[in-house]
Amino acid sequence: RETGKEPPGPKPLPLLGNLLQLDLQRPYKTLCELSKKYGSVFTVYFGPKKVVVLAGYRTVREALVNYADEFGEREITPIFADLTKHRGILFSNGETWKEMRRFALSTLKDFGMGKRVAEEKILEECGHLIQVFESYKGKPFNTSCPTNNATSNVISSIVFGSRFEYDDPQFRGLVSRITENIKISGSAGIQLYNTFPRLVGWIKSRQVILKNCETTMREIKDLTQKLKETLNPQICRGLIDCFLIQKQKDEDSCVKDTHFTEENLLYTVSNLFGAGTDTTAATLRWGLLLMAKYPQIQDQVQEELTRVVGSREVHVEDRKNLPYTDAVIHEIQRLGSIAPIAVPHKTSRDVTLHGYFIKKGTTVIPLLTSVLYDESEWESPHTFNPSHFLDKEGRFIKRDAFLPFSAGRRVCLGESLARMEVFLFFTSLLQRFRFIPPPGVSEDDLDLTPAVGFTSPPSPHELCAISRQ
Numbered sequence: 001r002e003t004g005k006e007p008p009g010p011k012p013l014p015l016l017g018n019l020l021q022l023d024l025q026r027p028y029k030t031l032c033e034l035s036k037k038y039g040s041v042f043t044v045y046f047g048p049k050k051v052v053v054l055a056g057y058r059t060v061r062e063a064l065v066n067y068a069d070e071f072g073e074r075e076i077t078p079i080f081a082d083l084t085k086h087r088g089i090l091f092s093n094g095e096t097w098k099e100m101r102r103f104a105l106s107t108l109k110d111f112g113m114g115k116r117v118a119e120e121k122i123l124e125e126c127g128h129l130i131q132v133f134e135s136y137k138g139k140p141f142n143t144s145c146p147t148n149n150a151t152s153n154v155i156s157s158i159v160f161g162s163r164f165e166y167d168d169p170q171f172r173g174l175v176s177r178i179t180e181n182i183k184i185s186g187s188a189g190i191q192l193y194n195t196f197p198r199l200v201g202w203i204k205s206r207q208v209i210l211k212n213c214e215t216t217m218r219e220i221k222d223l224t225q226k227l228k229e230t231l232n233p234q235i236c237r238g239l240i241d242c243f244l245i246q247k248q249k250d251e252d253s254c255v256k257d258t259h260f261t262e263e264n265l266l267y268t269v270s271n272l273f274g275a276g277t278d279t280t281a282a283t284l285r286w287g288l289l290l291m292a293k294y295p296q297i298q299d300q301v302q303e304e305l306t307r308v309v310g311s312r313e314v315h316v317e318d319r320k321n322l323p324y325t326d327a328v329i330h331e332i333q334r335l336g337s338i339a340p341i342a343v344p345h346k347t348s349r350d351v352t353l354h355g356y357f358i359k360k361g362t363t364v365i366p367l368l369t370s371v372l373y374d375e376s377e378w379e380s381p382h383t384f385n386p387s388h389f390l391d392k393e394g395r396f397i398k399r400d401a402f403l404p405f406s407a408g409r410r411v412c413l414g415e416s417l418a419r420m421e422v423f424l425f426f427t428s429l430l431q432r433f434r435f436i437p438p439p440g441v442s443e444d445d446l447d448l449t450p451a452v453g454f455t456s457p458p459s460p461h462e463l464c465a466i467s468r469q
């Protein structure tokens with residue numbers, strides 16, 4: 001082969017590959033360690049499956065941005081193939097992905113992603129979330145459920161055109177199945193299934209995921225049916241209406257091979273919930289936990305909010321006048337690193353990177369954690385330090401290595417929406433509440449070890465939200 005040598009890596013065992021070396025609960029940890037030994041492009045074997053890992057800011061950026069075509073396809077692992085049958089956005093490629101991504105992006109824009117409509121919807125949800133926090137009256141509570149409900153409802157109002165009440169049983173089921181699936185899909189059992197799909201297809205965790213998914217799809221179908229019955233082609237109440245109208249148009253004009261099919265609609269909707277709920281809520285939970293752990297930083301955020309916004313509602317427009325708070329939010333996302341291995345990619349053709357040859361169809365992991373903790377990019381990568389995003393005069397500065405949403409063709413589709421949500425939820429909550437550890441727990445006791453899962457939220461914990469008014 002004249003194209004170069006293969007990326008280096010630890011020697012694999014027959015069949016097992018490097019499985020025995022990998023921490024299957026938190027594979028990103030082992031992968032970060034391996035990158036210290038083997039460099040920024042290396043190979044590991046998940047059982048018989050060869051995976052190329054990209055580590056560090058420069059390499060990840062170079063591959064995903066400069067070689068966007070070569071590295072822009074999605075690897076569809078056995079569990080995700082089971083779940084989505086290559087439909088929707090997250091786990092599809094080719095024309096299906098292109099059409100669905102384009103549709104979702106343009107519809108989200110129409111519904112105000114980065115604009116006023118989304119802001120209104122989020123602010124409405126902030127009001128409901130604040131009420132829930134108030135209802136605990138300063139007593140300790142687990143922040144998971146309320147934050148997941150709030151972020152899920154933002155997606156609901158964009159997709160269905162309306163939000164749910166938090167005690168609606170259908171909504172509760174929807175949210176709990178999404179969070180359960182994300183959690184289980186990162187478990188060691190599912191890693192094993194992805195490695196040996198024929199051998200361990202029977203495992204319980206896979207059955208739970210499949211059942212959850214089946215129920216969710218049925219419910220999204222029922223909700224879609226209700227929207228169909230009341231559809232007015234002149235008014236799009238949400239993304240589903242827009243899809244149904246486009247579907248009808250394609251049918252009326254006999255478009256062949258249309259991607260506007262019911263299957264694609266259901267999977268696209270479920271992808272938006274799946275990708276948009278837990279990620280955003282986990283970021284918010286990291287934020288509240290870090291504020292409770294570092295009260296001096298919380299003081300400074302609250303001082304800035306009081307000075308700049310006072311007690312009126314916070315708006316997206318305020319962000320530029322809140323440099324310290326903005327820096328804190330960026331630092332929460334950096335340290336939280338909630339998508340440590342992004343979502344695996346694969347190469348669409350043979351490619352040579354840094355002199356290493358990577359064959360078409362190879363699974364590629366962009367190790368986002370290694371970018372967000374890159375020692376040559378960040379002054380103190382392992383500490384919570386908002387100064388990473390501030391200049392000497394206290395002005396907010398952008399940092400190139402801030403890639404929590406990944407980069408290139410597959411960059412998070414919900415980035416603007418997510419950033420707006422995190423900003424508005426975080427500031428609205430800090431305006432009203434002081435976050436402290438439960439009685440008997442010190443700030444030092446608050447544990448920053450992430451939970452196991454496909455995403456990396458904080459471990460289960462309780463906080464007290466003390467009203468500031």
Ligand code: HEM
Nearest residue numbers: 090275276279280283339342343405406410412413414418
């Ligand atoms: C703080 C919150 C969020 C973070 C950190 C995050 C991060 C990510 C990351 C790392 C990826 C994978 C990129 C890659 O493959 O290289 C991704 C993909 C995706 N995200 Fe997000 N995300 C967040 C919120 C959202 C929201 C709110 C939505 C929904 C509107 C969303 C929708 C998606 C979709 C549909 C994809 C798949 C894109 C594709 O395959 O083309 N995400 N996100």
